[in-house]
Amino acid sequence: MTPRERADQSLESSLERYLQDKGKGRGGDGGNYRRNVERELERFVEWAAGEHGRDDWTGITPDGVGREPTFDDIDERTFREYARHLAGDRGLKQNTVKTYYRYISAWCGWCVNEGYLEAHYAQRASAMAPLPDDDGRKPGDQQAWTSDQRHTLTRHVDEQAREAIETYTTLPEETAPIDKQRARYAALKAARDRALVFVLAYTAVRVGELLRDPDDPRRRGVRWEDIDLKDGRMDVYRKKQQWDAASLPDPTISPLQSYRKLLAPPTERWPVFPTFDQRTLAELVKETLAERGNRPDDIEAQRDGYARDLLLALDADMRPPSMTTDGGRSVLQRLSDDAEIDIDHPKHDYLAPHGGRRGMGEVLVRAFGYTVAARYLDNSEEMVRKRYSHIEAGELGDVAAEALDEIDGSRQ
Structure with missing residues (x-):
């Protein structure tokens, strides 16, 4: 599936793969961390769809669009709004707000590596601005x-x-x-x-x-x-x-x-x-092979022979x-x-x-x-x-x- 095709997918479509990667045991279906993340990701998806119970919130899809939110609907404003929702709408403690946001941020980073998103929007300063300020400790x-x-x-x-x-x-x-x-x-x-x-x-x-x-x-x-x-x-x-x-x-x-x-x-x-960033390694491999005189079809054929671009870079000495x-x-x-x-x-x-x-x-x-x-x-x-x-x-x-x-x- 290409990045463009993945961007058209619903948010929910990524959850099972992500949770398997984070889970413990055979099949990745165990572990406290997975259970905690799964609960908060489900809440995030419901919130993104406008289903968290607030009458003035209709979700992140454009007005009048009758479909589930997709990755095309996500940008840093999405995470800013969710940070504001965590900090103000649910009555959570400061540490809990940050923990729940960290769960969503980790999923966002995974989505970047897997090609669903173009950037790690959740880590941008504007996205995290509504999160509670640090307190109780001197700056040094x-x-x-x-x-x-x-x-x-x-x-x-x-x-x-x-x-x-x-x-x-x-x-x-x-x-x-x-x-x-x-x-x-x-x-x-x-x-x-x-x-x-x-x-x-x-x-x-x-x-x-x-x-x-x-x-x-x-x-x-x-x-x-x-x-x-x-x-x-x-x-x-x-x-x-x-x-x-x-x-x-x-x-x-x-x-x-x-x-x-x-x-x-x-x-x-x-x-x-x-x-190990997929996007960075893909660009490296494609650019290096092109510089070595390979045609686009040959480049894709070589990449298709490897599970990951890093392994091709190792075999062909393309220093990342x-x-x-x-x-x-x-x-x-x-x-x-x-x-x-x-x-x-x-x-x-x-x-x-x-x-x-x-x-x-x-x-x-x-x-x-x-x-x-x-x-x-x-x-x-x-x-x-x-x-x-x-x-x-x-x-x-x-x-x-x-x-x-x-x-x-x-x-x-």
Whole structure:
């Protein structure tokens, strides 16, 4: 089905495929996340059709059009109105409003990847403007992954990658080539996600140093030529505007090695974390094949032989761009939801990339002090002391408590 044909489909027609992708177990019909998402997506579809009970709301289809809403009817105003509906019409708490909107936003992103929509309208600032403001935290405060959150997320992506890789590598010999390709693609995606999570969780590298920033051509994303798995190091373009080496601690090595073996990049200049965006890869493949002298019919014939354009790009050495920083955040949002991680933070309802860095900072400061943590975080000791002042305050509180105990004990 072409993007044009998918745009003509009803919103409801996409739900089952999406829910299967998000569900757990055989057939993708299990899991708390799927159940929660399904409930809210059904409400969204009813709202889009004008069936949520408000007399002055007729839905998103043009006036006088007697049909179900289709993807052609959706733009950023749709999500702005739904955000306003969540925030004002249902009497929901602020965190619940954001959680429900996140469910719809994740579906919107999936629809972009699958060709139903042209853009991720739900993430645009104008769409999210009616959502409740963050409160209860100073502007400088940031999320930090706790040990439990880090363990839950890394364990989840490790299990997903192991399962996908085992499924691919144990396929019977008689498996159809296209099915083998689908299994390989699923394994690659799971292995890439695992490697990304482990690197963000344990290296304390900034997401802008690891992935591509569309607004800064110098930040083109880490390539395999920048990584030395034997010595446990990675060259990144630091915030201080220069290349520098970052450590790759032991927990990151195995996920990266396994992923590299599966990916088998044609050259060392391939990005470590290439985009998996369907639209971007389709444009890359078509443009590159055309530049190599292929006719349109030949291009489509070659693409038809592959389950995904990424696999054709690998075989034909068409180097894709790295995942963007926004793409990395979307991956972590999806994985946080899939892992059903409990997150209590007024600004982020998922494990954001900077939270991994800050979480490692907490560990390092507590274990080795501010000087060592500053070197690992590529920050000044003064800045680290300022950002982790709550640790020092807690330690001083313990010292004060001990002093009081000694004084009170001596008076008895």
